[in-house]
Amino acid sequence: MRNKLTRGWKSSYVDQHKAFDFCCSAQRYYEKIGSKTQVLPASLTSIQEVMKLAGAHHITVAPHLLKKLAETPANPWEGETGSVFKDKAEEEAGDYSNILENESAWRLAFTRSQEGRAEVKIIQAINIFCDKQDGLEGLARQ
Template identity: 35%
Template sequence: MPTVNLLEYLNSRTQLEMQGEIVKPSRSAVLKRSLALATTIHPQFADLSLEELAVEVVGIELALEVVQNVYGNVHVMINPSYAYNTQAVVANVKRLHLLCQIVDPDFDSSRLVTKIPTTWEGVQAARQLKPSGIKSLATTLFSMEQVILAGEAGCISISPFVHELKTETYNGYKGSNPILGVCVQAQRFYRQNSLPTRVKACVTLSIDELIMLAGVDALSIAPTVLKELAGPERPQEELESMSVFAKTAKATEDASYPPYIDSECQYRVHFAASEGGKAQFKTAQAIALFCDAQTAEEFYVKSQLEDSSYSPITL
């Protein structure tokens, strides 16, 4: 049965994950260290509020803490509030790379992948950054238009959200049908066009969906679903019959798509029409949820800064 690469993607930080981590008592030392460092280096980043800088430092600290225990890339998401501003995304990505070197001068920055929302502006930022050797992952992705744009821009990977992000953050929320087919089409498109971009499916809700995605390049797996993998084994024949990759390989002919990277108007028109507008809605919804988490993190960090005194430290 086809296998997927899990270990490379174990260390991935988004605003939603960080929001839950920084309030844990077990993370108090990391938070304290990050706030002290942010206070020290804040004069170098005068255009940022201290709390925004502190959130970025915490994100880097959390991402790098297990770097010795995993191979491959370390993923950190940009501030999602910049999703529709190309130059702000470029500046944010470069800042995250600089913060990595400040936090750990020995860290190999070629392992850092910045997660950028798959907006027109975000992907154009990834395109600008690629010649400098900076790697990008296109996240909040729900359509083939976004798949094509990200591949043409040189993103090293994409994260199709099988379900709406809200299904993970709001109990009882029922979204539209899962986009398992987009994962298959995306991987086929990249192979057909000799593009190195890899497909990392995420926001799966069950063990059955993981099995159905057997054959995808990589997966992000929620802890609740990960526990199910330890359950009873199923017959090999049953597992193979469930894979949407195996079924599609037999039943689908190669499809052709228009290029988008230099055609903003065509891209926006086609993306707006994708799934009758659902893809655009789901992307905007996911970005909004990440922005909410970013705001909550900054509010919490600001409260910690106000409650305590963080003296500059010696670097």
Template identity: 30%
Template sequence: MNQLDALKQYTTVVADTGNFKQLADYKPTDATTNPSLILKAVQSDDYKPLLDETVKKFKGKPLDEVMDRLLVRFGAEILSIVPGRVSTEVDARLSFDTEATVARGERLIALYKAEGIAASRILIKVASTWEGIRAAERLQQKGINTNLTLLFSFAQAVACGEAKVQLISPFVGRIYDWYKKTAGAKWVEAEHAGANDPGVKSVTEIYNYYKHFGIPTEVMGASFRNVGQITALAGCDLLTISPDLLKTLAETDAPLSAVLDAKAAKAAKLEKMSYDEAGFRFALNEDAMATEKLAEGIRAFAADAVKLDKLLQGV
């Protein structure tokens, strides 16, 4: 049995891509997208026709609506291949605007429904800012499931659990990147591999906390840099993996067993945490890595949204 098939025994495998033509090869349950992945896809010959068709069909509509219709078009194509859910992201430029995020999430669901796709198959992806978490809380109360992304800290995870969001996406690889860059020449890769990887440690802590206290929010590790990070999180609720790493797993026959264990988490001695807005902002501020990576991630997704706007205007 290859490692991909072995992993599927313990964890729901999700494909992290805008390239839906690759999905059938790996048979993931769900798929995730983001503005950067969609931007990359529509610049290829395979997917540019989708961009052209969407712009032509909705010419004269506001740019933000055309953008959402393009995202939904990709999502619908993905859902014709995967049996589960797709995550579709709210424009990162709205990361600090609760009202606008709620409105955009509701519109995305309405556009999917117009395509005959049930809301139960969609996760509205929102940045894990305080404002984003509040927006997700309201969307959940309206029966719209959310995926809280750009999550780098325990405080963000606790706040998401308290808001009863459907799913969180802690970013393993970006956490790893920050610690490696900060350590510089002092970094010893072997000492920070597997369970000792800082990104893996972060997700493990969150998973154990959620399972210990019976928090139903799903944990989906994301943003992987290598297969070792994935295998060290086998047993996590979900893992969203790029096509390149899915391919590596599918071509590897080394043994793989579950690492994370909900029963063991139940038995652990953990303290229940809670954050109001001031406490959340202070805890995030105290975590230099999370503060920097959250800001950097929002800037990068917002920049790609601007590039996507320009492509839509240029057709």
């Protein structure tokens, strides 16, 4: 059963275009407009990534990374801590009002973002989700 749920996507894949800056921008924007929506970074692959995202509203950390964090001395931690949010502390949250009410403008802005890489990532995410959904439905039918 395990193979049916995991086929096609290897857990060793590491995204080379992580959306750390987007996490910060989204959190700043939600805070600016007084939204109750909170940011939840996930799919982190190292304790360095977890530490870089210190300051996010919430964070999802895999059990094996929690174990590594527990085994890592906090003092002296030589990696980055909260750099995603510190580096942009002065940065003003963007004004997205011009595209929030206009789906065509939003779609165009999204398609052009990161030279098209953002759209590729969302397609990959949808495909992974669909594969997992199909696998779970097949498992449930058995």
